[in-house]
Amino acid sequence: MREPLAKKVVDIKPSGIRKFFDIVSEMKDAISLGVGEPDFDTPWHIRDEGIYALEKGRTFYTSNAGLKELRVEIANYMKRSQDLEYHPLDQILVTVGGSEGIDMALRAMCDPGDEVLIPQPSYVSYEPCAILAGAVPVIIDLKPENEFRLTAQEIEDAVTDKTKVIVLPFPNNPTGAIMEKSDLEAVAEVIAKHDLYVISDEIYGELTYKGKHISIATMPGMQERTILINGFSKAYAMTGWRLGYACGPANIIAQMTKIHQFAIMCAPTTSQYAAIEAIKNGDADIARMRESYNMRRRFLLNSFREMGIECFEPYGAFYVFPCIKEFGMTSDEFATRFLKEEKVAAVPGTAFGNSGEGYLRISYAYSLERLEEAMKRFAHFVETLHSEKKED
Amino acid sequence: MEFREELLRIIEKNSRMNTKELAVILGVAEDVVAEELKTLEDEGTICGYHTMVNWENVSTETVTALIEVKVTPQRGQGFDNIAERIYNYPEVESVYLMAGGYDLMVILEGKTIREVSGFVSEKLSGLETVTGTATHFILKKYKDHGTVLGKKKEDTREIVTP
Numbered sequence: 001m002r003e004p005l006a007k008k009v010v011d012i013k014p015s016g017i018r019k020f021f022d023i024v025s026e027m028k029d030a031i032s033l034g035v036g037e038p039d040f041d042t043p044w045h046i047r048d049e050g051i052y053a054l055e056k057g058r059t060f061y062t063s064n065a066g067l068k069e070l071r072v073e074i075a076n077y078m079k080r081s082q083d084l085e086y087h088p089l090d091q092i093l094v095t096v097g098g099s100e101g102i103d104m105a106l107r108a109m110c111d112p113g114d115e116v117l118i119p120q121p122s123y124v125s126y127e128p129c130a131i132l133a134g135a136v137p138v139i140i141d142l143k144p145e146n147e148f149r150l151t152a153q154e155i156e157d158a159v160t161d162k163t164k165v166i167v168l169p170f171p172n173n174p175t176g177a178i179m180e181k182s183d184l185e186a187v188a189e190v191i192a193k194h195d196l197y198v199i200s201d202e203i204y205g206e207l208t209y210k211g212k213h214i215s216i217a218t219m220p221g222m223q224e225r226t227i228l229i230n231g232f233s234k235a236y237a238m239t240g241w242r243l244g245y246a247c248g249p250a251n252i253i254a255q256m257t258k259i260h261q262f263a264i265m266c267a268p269t270t271s272q273y274a275a276i277e278a279i280k281n282g283d284a285d286i287a288r289m290r291e292s293y294n295m296r297r298r299f300l301l302n303s304f305r306e307m308g309i310e311c312f313e314p315y316g317a318f319y320v321f322p323c324i325k326e327f328g329m330t331s332d333e334f335a336t337r338f339l340k341e342e343k344v345a346a347v348p349g350t351a352f353g354n355s356g357e358g359y360l361r362i363s364y365a366y367s368l369e370r371l372e373e374a375m376k377r378f379a380h381f382v383e384t385l386h387s388e389k390k391e392d
Numbered sequence: 393m394e395f396r397e398e399l400l401r402i403i404e405k406n407s408r409m410n411t412k413e414l415a416v417i418l419g420v421a422e423d424v425v426a427e428e429l430k431t432l433e434d435e436g437t438i439c440g441y442h443t444m445v446n447w448e449n450v451s452t453e454t455v456t457a458l459i460e461v462k463v464t465p466q467r468g469q470g471f472d473n474i475a476e477r478i479y480n481y482p483e484v485e486s487v488y489l490m491a492g493g494y495d496l497m498v499i500l501e502g503k504t505i506r507e508v509s510g511f512v513s514e515k516l517s518g519l520e521t522v523t524g525t526a527t528h529f530i531l532k533k534y535k536d537h538g539t540v541l542g543k544k545k546e547d548t549r550e551i552v553t554p
Contacts, residue, residue, distance in 0.1 A: 034552035
């Protein structure tokens with residue numbers, strides 16, 4: 001028989017998360033710090049709208065780009081949160097989570113051989129999606145001394161005449177890094193200079209703890225070269241609803257919508273109705289959850305510092321990214337031993353790119369009580385490691 | 393949110409947190425928390441540090457009673473005087489002045505039915521300004537002080553996700 005699989009697919013290495021997941025799954029009593037989704041339930045008024053939509057029998061396809069009312073509300077949200085104008089009819093596409101938006105954007109913009117700049121550590125899907133789109137991913141290793149922010153120089157160093165797209169993954173999963181106004185101004189200049197397009201993944205935008213999140217699209221000349229990806233998963237605790245959206249220039253959105261139409265048809269209808277309620281009346285929920293995350297963030301940062309673990313202050317998402325290089329183990333080794341000896345699961349930084357080596361992703365999408373227990377165990381583990389070192 | 397309001401919101405739900413823990417999660421110095429707490433206590437904004445008890449788990453004999461009370465207000469005193477005469481009984485948990493079909497809501501908690509009926513017939517009805525009472529018993533508490541009782545929520549998320 002012939003080889004059934006495409007080489008391009010087989011060659012993509014499986015997610016590092018997957019491997020770790022398999023180890024964790026075997027340990028029944030482990031406590032996890034490993035999730036990338038909120039611990040809150042979707043606020044009741046939003047769930048209620050979803051239930052209502054089902055009761056009313058709104059169970060048909062929507063238009064390919066999504067319910068018009070939802071797109072209008074997304075446009076309103078963009079206006080009030082970022083002062084950005086997007087036309088609901090041709091500049092917004094409702095997608096199955098932010099991840100579909102990323103996939104569609106890469107597929108719509110990349111020809112074979114086009115290079116896509118991907119800063120890492122970052123979310124696991126950019127690189128494989130770029131490959132599947134036929135493009136060549138070019139990794140930019142973000143540096144701890146810049147608190148894992150992207151600099152203009154790093155783009156300059158990576159750009160070639162084949163570079164077409166750059167992914168901007170901020171606020172960042174797994175590092176928690178954000179890009180402030182001055183950071184964005186600097187990279188925007190280089191992006192314009194080299195005539196690049198931006199896929200800006202702002203799914204964690206609402207979870208920013210230092211000022212308000214600023215989109216790259218608000219920088220002069222950037223909106224017309226940016227596909228802004230956002231969604232409902234993180235801001236409204238709606239991961240399982242699978243709903244996101246992409247905003248951008250009409251010509252790009254049109255082609256993304258074309259692929260989306262053939263591959264997906266439309267985002268789930270129930271979720272779209274619930275999302276209208278979320279985006280219209282969910283601001284207070286976001287504020288409440290953000291406040292809670294912020295307390296946990298401060299707690300974790302303080303705990304690591306009290307243990308003497310190096311950890312830069314992350315201002316976004318719900319992760320801290322402590323450095324464990326001093327213990328002379330790889331992220332993988334550290335995470336595996338930590339799991340086996342203390343029964344706590346924290347994801348090795350390398351699951352998000354080679355530049356995550358020496359770091360762990362600690363999620364704070366957990367109650368303070370859970371985090372307190374986990375930090376006790378972390379401190380105990382650190383003590384163990386220190387005493388081992390002395391014996392050597 | 394303002395610092396003071398944030399502080400109050402936290403300890404309203406968890407009064408066991410100490411000043412050091414509060415300082416960490418609020419991102420301020422410990423003495424700032426201590427001072428604010430003292431001010432809030434002195435001015436009577438913080439009125440106590442209680443524990444929420446689900447008495448149903450302790451005794452099956454006791455009930456919570458909500459008693460609607462109609463009274464004749466007194467000249468110059470309004471309802472304050474009669475309210476005071478009622479809330480001075482130590483068995484009374486709460487007293488509220490109400491708008492609507494009756495005047496005072498009196499709540500007794502963790503009492504037997506005999507105790508409640510004794511209180512209503514012997515003490516409450518005996519007050520000369522009280523013109524009528526209606527006693528309601530709570531059959532089951534689903535949610536109290538913002539907390540759903542009896543059910544511990546399980547974390548059903550996948551244990552590791554990107």
